Amino acid sequence: MDRSWRRAALIAGGVGTAAVAGCGSPSAAADAPSAAVVETPAALAGERNLVAEAYDGRYRAVASVLESPARGPQLCWSMAESLPPQCGGPDVRGWDWSAVPAESVAGTTWGHYELVGTFADGAFTLTEPALARDPGAGPGSTRPEEDRFATPCAPPAGGWMPPDPARATEGALRAAQEVAAGSPGYAGLWIDQRVPAAELTGENGNDPQRIVLNASTTADVRELEAALRQVWGGSLCVSSAPRSEADLLAVQEALRDVPEALYTVPDPFAGTVDLAVVRGTLEQQRALDEQFGAGAVRLSSQLEPID
Template structure:
């Protein structure tokens, strides 16, 4: 098991590493709804947040924290908060904050506590290793193992040439480097015509190379990303993930959003990760 940190990976780069994507403006999609999620059933939600109160507002769940002293942040209000029940709180210049696991009901704008907060450091969220991106190479090693076949083109210039090539291909589906083997293997995915692409890439790159198939192109995944940017409320980050050939979506609260996106794009095409989620 490993601690989970949000990952945003997407568009082509010359260095052939997975890069951040998703800061462009995007058209608004008709679905999902822009209305804030709410739950009137009394369902409990839980999450781990920095909670902060200052002179301008009461206790709030931080959706982003400025690394100053005291810190600054904003987010949904927390009702029923009592700093006397919040362990390890800090106060500087009239600002009080701490890192907590919180549980309560959610009405779309406010989390109302149903139990005292717990120290967040001891309850940091974790996910199974198989839920993290898998950067291992899907191709079988060639006879004799992975090796540099042409040192003259196993260079930064060769990598840059591949970056330019893949960026121009409509069926390109992602690029990453597998450093779990030595020498590291360059992985490139396409939705079709693998033999032609491999021949083109081999003329540019003399290092270990794996060309594999994917169901969806990076252009398709990026189009989904752009729709989500314009339509999903409480969105934190979003971007294609090449190794799983999906779009990763980070939101403040998931109130049935995963099921809705499965219906809209197909099961598992968009993977939702929420800071505030239904309690088990």
């Protein structure tokens, strides 16, 4: 097993992957589902950036702009790591390379910027001069990693201590992963460190006796717990999940052809598939709820409404 797994998810199947539309890699994994969004345009510039379909105000985008010999300026949230780079996204109207710093190789010009403008007919139109930004700039996850990998079970009497330390080993951990992944209704498997982040070192961060192994399932929790206890003697929490890994992968596959989709990321912790699009609306979210069930797909928009 990779000895750098501290606080990392142990997803045995395909749920740990992202399906990306276009070139490049997706952004960080998605956050847990948020509360319902108030349906007034001024209140929708939140974490998910969803707007009403009738919203015609301005948007902010922190992204790359790339122009190649084959196509004019386009807005991109991911680029292929080639030279020159490649990407695909909405056209940018009103763009002026002479007004911003940029790189250029073999007729392709690109840079990373903050843009403000309107979005209509699949194109972004500048309403203000673009500002140069570092490639790492832009909104990130608002959910701490510690929350994502938290253990949902209440601590047992005496705290999280391995009931059978002799079977709390890396080999036992691998065996538990295989048992969980092969069980009916398997949803996810992850590790929660019992060592405070400030105290983590290479030695104690990889100690199977100082972790809580978490497994989730849509089937009988007690049956999975009993099966895992046959091979794993460390701390263990088995919890119910709203959807199995197979369910999430089926939803992800069905989302491949969504217009303006940038990527899909199944989130086994929340039991949802995160779908990122260029511009997302409340109406689109309702349609996804009707098609897949409420909470199965969590829509977010890369364009941030600012009016």
